[in-house]
Amino acid sequence: MNSHTTCPYCGVGCGVEVIRDSGQISGVKGDKKHPANFGRLCVKGSSLHETLDTRGRLLKPQVDGLPAHWDDALNEVAARFQRTVEEHGPDSVAMYLSGQLLTEDYYVANKLMKGFIGTANIDTNSRLCMASTVVGYKRAFGSDTVPCSYDDIELANLIVLVGSNTAWNHPILFQRMVLAKKNNPNLKVVVIDPRETATCKLADIHLALKPGSDTRLFNGLLSWLAANGHLDQDYIDRFTDGFEYALAAAVNSSADPRQLAEDCDLPVESLHSFFNWFGATENVLTFFSQGTNQSASGVDNVNAITNCHLATGRVGQPGQGPFSLTGQPNAMGGREVGGLANQLAAHMDFDAESIDRVERFWDAPNMATKPGYKAVDLFQAIERGEVKAVWIMATNPVVSLPDADQIKRALEKCETVVVSECVADSDTAKFADILLPATGWSEKDGTVTNSERRISRQRGLIPMSGEARHDWWIMCEVAKRMGYDTEFSYRHPSEIFAEHAALSGFENEGQRDFDISYFSNIDRFTYDNLKPIQWPVTAECPDGTERMFADGKFFTPTGRARFVEIIPRAPVQQPTDRAPLVMNTGRIRDQWHTMTRTGTAPRLFNHREEPFVEVHPRDAAIRNISDGMLVKVSNPRADYYARTRIEEGQRKGEIFVPMHWNEAFASQGRMGALVAPVTDPLSGQPELKHAAVQMEPLNEQWEGWLITTKSMPVPAVDYWARIPKTNTDAYHVAGLDTVDSWQQWCQEHLGEPDLWIEDPAKRSFRAAGFMNGKLNWVLLITPFNNFPSADWIDHLFVQETLETQQYQYLLSATNVEVEDQGTIICSCYQVGTTAIDKAIKSGCGSAVELGEKLQCGTNCGSCIPELEGFFTRAS
Template sequence: MNRPIRTTCPYCGVGCGVLAAVAADGTTEIRGDSEHPANFGRLCSKGAALGETLGHSERLLHPEVRGKACDWNTALDAVANGFARAIREHGPDSVAFYVSGQLLTEDYYVANKLMKGFIGSANIDTNSRLCMSSSVAGHQRAFGSDTVPGNYQDLELATLIVLIGSNTAWCHPVIYQRIRAAKEKNPDLKIVVIDPRQTATSEIADLHLPVKPGSDALLFNGLLAYLHDRGDSNTHFVDAFTEGMQPALDAAHACAPSTAAVASGCGLREQDVTRFYLWFSVNEKTVSVYSQGINQTSSGTDKVNAIINCHLLTGRIGRPGMGPFSVTGQPNAMGGREVGGLANQLAAHMNFDAGNVDRVRRFWNSSNVAQRPGLKAVDLFRAVGEGKIKALWIMATNPAVSLPDADRVREALAQCEFVVVSDCVRATDTTAYAHVLLPASAWGEKNGTVTNSERRISRQRAFLEPAGEARPDWWIVSEVARRMGYAQAFDYHSPADIFREHAALSGFENDGKRDFDLGALATLADAEYEGFSPIQWPVPRDRPQGTPRMFADGRFYTENHKARFVAVTPRGPFNEKDDEYPLALNTGRVRDHWHTLTRTGLSPRLSGHIVEPFAEIHPQDARQHGIKDGTLVSLATRWGEMLARARVTETQRPGSVFAPIHWNDQYARRARADALVNPATDPVSGQPEFKHTPVNVTPYQAAWHAFLLSHRRLDVADASYCARATGQGFWRYELAGETPSWDWPRWARALLCAPLENGVRTEWIDYLDSGAGQYRGARLLGGRLESCLFVARTPELPARDWLASLFSRDALTREERMHLLAGTLPSQAAGASGGIVCACFSVGKNSIIDAIREKRLGTAEEVGQCLKAGTNCGSCIPEIKALLRQAQSAA
């Protein structure tokens, strides 16, 4: 085992430190870095499974032009010539970059510099627009800068934590662990969860407020009025350090004259609203943590400011244990904000006023710096579809899946004259539209920095050699810049060169006037950059140790240095429900998957928890629409449609439906949730409305249902519905179709039989009941199970777990063969572990149930001591507790 390399996790914005060590056999051991101040050694299930995602099987290994492999010079010349031609014929605004929070800060910096500084257009935007741009806009309106005031330690110092639109347990599990540990240490700590859904995060809540979707601004306007009326205003702070309180209070009182009015508008019980308001009133050390449930709406910026208003009124900002706290979704969303990755920012948190444009022009020594903001993500792809953008470069993201109204995005990409995609994955829904493909380095091969949600900059270090001909993104962009005539400005030899320039720009003519300042890091030697320890910005020359908290001195970054209250008039979603689309679609993440599955989909244990797309619906709505749990449903909106497995659950709010964002054409058919999403955006931030789209949900009338387990990856072209997941030594397919009847034996053999190696003994066993519409077949090679298929007219099919366990056997026993087609467990056989509950340690449902029953376990802690389940990231503890309750109920 080689010496462990300190690096940073590539998933969410928590920014966990990771220790990666490569063994002699090429496998990689992943552990949490106990010295990293973001996680102190903790990792979530996704981080713990990173070693399973580093193979080359799905990688883009060589440059390609028009579908043909080529060398780097040919590909880079094609990109430079394609962009130069569009600029020459149509002007600089005819080209665009769409980048990603998966890029390192150095990659981001070079891309932004090329587009805004030398091409002369601000048409560069990022997929971070989809997750946190409303927070950016809210910060800028309130503070005069995009500044997160506090840090993670505040969560452990608070006496009240309010989690708003954040399923922290699943989406930011290490933060959730810190909150859970803080509550165990301090029983007086109160936790309020504000979310239409009852999620895993609600397990630690003292109060859950299932608000009506879109009503958050009303709730916090009501809180502002309540605090003022109770005399909880911090008069000294408000008078000395803020402005605009009275208009904000007038707006709050106008829409929230009483707690009863707020409760009615939010769909809550008045006593619960009063309890929340009282707790906020009496707990000075209050942290309000908010995430996508606030940001991803057409009024997200107003919601952010409604939350901040309450902290300004009470002076709860800039001090330990208090403040508004935006938790970002991607590992380097914050780094992208720092370098100007958003179309409405210039660089180093500067905007496009004349003074900043001139400052950046002089620093970059360029006469062609963009003068005005560019197109934000949704508008950018709309311009592609209208033919205004002639050349588009997409870096490290998959907009054909992740953008709202995704079918229109595909149409836009299909008709764009010149599309370049740089990615580490060969086959995505987006790479299918590329004229040029550029193989980028993946996590484990990249060197640079990232910034987490608490402004902490950490190093990401390479511990693997690049796969194939993959190259760092900064190198790719720099090489194109050189070919476009800008060689002198892009003469970088390492990420350290870029970081020093980035830091120098942040401190250039700053003198404390701008929040983002890394001036003390502008002269780092290469060795110092290599040994860089995590640090929180700003890091000005007079404060080289960094800055844990902002605004402690009451000085903000507005012209008069005062924070601004923002008057908020609550408004509902852009499109309300109607008779044709009577429910509200809410999209989001699941526990063990990430974005569009290109990384987590490679891990068997991460794929074992939730194996196919689903739609959560309340029992009341399910009865009304004729939907049964476990059946397939069709979801349709004005923009698109998808198929998913119904989950009927009381944790969902009546009138709402939840669907995850991860599945795409590579892993499922007709399952892209964002194809349904309303492309309406927040007028200030440009962030799309992912949390509320009018939707209709109906039973999917399939003629047959099936599942297939196979040692080989297969293309099941004949199924209308097909969801694929990787298992330990096999692939799992959930299938359904509309064709009434097939010759199942012939179809199965055509699909599953393949050319064999000489001398391998082949067996085929099957069973057909035409009258009942059932077929079951299995193929064995050399005594080992190679594939099995089960078909029925209804979704009631045998459990998959025991059958899946057979793929690890060298040979099947006689009794196992007898039970194979029945899908039943032999009487003397050890049971399969069941569907994954704890992905960190691959502990299945059946294993937990058996341990509870046989060892008389009564708590989640006892389950952890017995099986280790729940002892790492803790996000599976709510499921473990549910199994305990079921066992106690059965007893």
């Protein structure tokens, strides 16, 4: 029987139909009835069932490196936290949470820390994702409220995408935009992004602006709207405050169009076209994401955009509004329950009235009365010794936070580190004193909220793996051991959700945006069968609310929206002589965050196998760097090793690196170590899009493939990148020193080679080792970046014996019977460049025709921009 749940990846919040067979999940597909995706799934969602292998899962509690019973582990957590609080006060302990948690988990964590332990030192990795939007929305609307709905996509006549590679990072929404543009000839799309990304394939105009010039651009737009008669003065007068001050600031900084174009490094003609379209189009929908948020001016970026929508009255109406695209599946749910250190539950703040209200509702004995440390500040406080115990759940800050090596130092120094995780070997788990096995997707049971305020159920469909337990249960058991039995006696997540809903309506009376009080008395049956619904959900709106602010009423003290004066500021991390390049960071199409989940699905590595750096041809040429060469990106903080991808669409003087690789998948692939701990002063969100670095050839002396059984340890070489295969682990490997004897090298690192051949003139060496008659490892040393495919070798490892011809294939490093697929472009159907090139030569003249012949691009559609690129290059 099939079941319905929600995808655990990006903030689109797609519904998933799960195919179960004999109690196990055998496949997944999109839920055609879910309003977020109507049956579509991207390749990450489509491969969810491939990530459920228990190999690598954390299956039993550990205390001080030894297996432990749950009772002992829970007692230790409670005792160590209690002792720390008694000796050093409540602010000496902390939690660091994740947008991967369910709302019910988040609620219990905040109640325990802020109401009972008595500290607000509880933050979340949503600080890296959405914190600037939270503050920006609150400054403008008085509340953290996304006013729009996905249905607005089909109603818009101008879609503006700011700092968002939607095609890769929110692919299902992007395909909805593609279809909307196909069906509406009047719809125009503007992409504002320093990089030329896959999203630009949809754009009528791509504004490749100078990084950090967002506020100048939108100040310029506001100034232009006023000067050219495109203001909605009636809306401004009736529903807003502060317009004159915001306009004066905009005019002062960005009034001269030619100077503005120069400041933003944009063609003045393109700037004029964008301004004209924005001014003349009633239904404008502006999407923004991490490129906007991850800045030392992130909050101002958000308000600069929002100012333009308020000035034209385009908020809350169909097809109109500033629309934040959330990065994680439950970043919004976490905000609803106070997941950030400067919030209380139910979208309340640390004002005296709200503190008193939450304290009375919870009957809290130790109510926190002030905000706690935000993420970056929190780990600095840990290193200083102010915070002596930290509990980290479902996130990997040793990889994802800026100044990532500082996070290592902090956790090494911390007296008590508790980590609740699904996986046993994350970078952060290595620092844990106590490891607690948590449930993962398909085991967890609760709710999440997507980018359009839609609450959906993420259902527990299979038994918990090993001794894993739900995060809310773990925290409740610790709370009971700290003396809070009655207040944390939940038996099912439906009870937590009901309490959460009741708090949202407690003394609300329409004064707070977040209100789901309709569910205050929800029973387990209704909860289990809850349909996706957009908040607010009240007695007056039992079917939810599609849009907010349509009536012009906001949640500020005056009930009017607020314009914000924006004074443009340059990014803090500026290039220097020693670090002359600007490094941008971000997500790629087929991986998720730090790969603890997607890293278990081999096909998700086919699109991008190893850490890379995108660089403009000029910057590569002046450094004697060619496409595919290994390079070192560095600054005084750290080094990052990666393979170059020379891209015309990359701005000169700037590079791009992905955020995903960690110490389980690459030797030097943690980009966070290069980024300074610079944050927006209001939101605390890090400046992850603008680091200063240098780049140079790695100057490796040799490169090759190493394919091993999954039980073999990571090779001890200068550069390696692990690419999981079905039966093996394949490594791209390289060394900085010459090797005099490869046979001896194998003996030292892998074992005695049973089969080998060497050609010194061609700088090649091929060898294999066997164990009990079966392949144990294969080493292929090749000239620079001349890697054959390793996929066919993977299958040889499960054969009991090899045929004579297969030995020959190993020695020649090629299987003539298996065609190399080339780089995989369509991960859904595993279509590579070889098949695509053949199809084009046979007459396919468009991405649509390729899809008809090969199926590529016909599932999630996220590869369509790359498919279209084959024809762009050909022309």
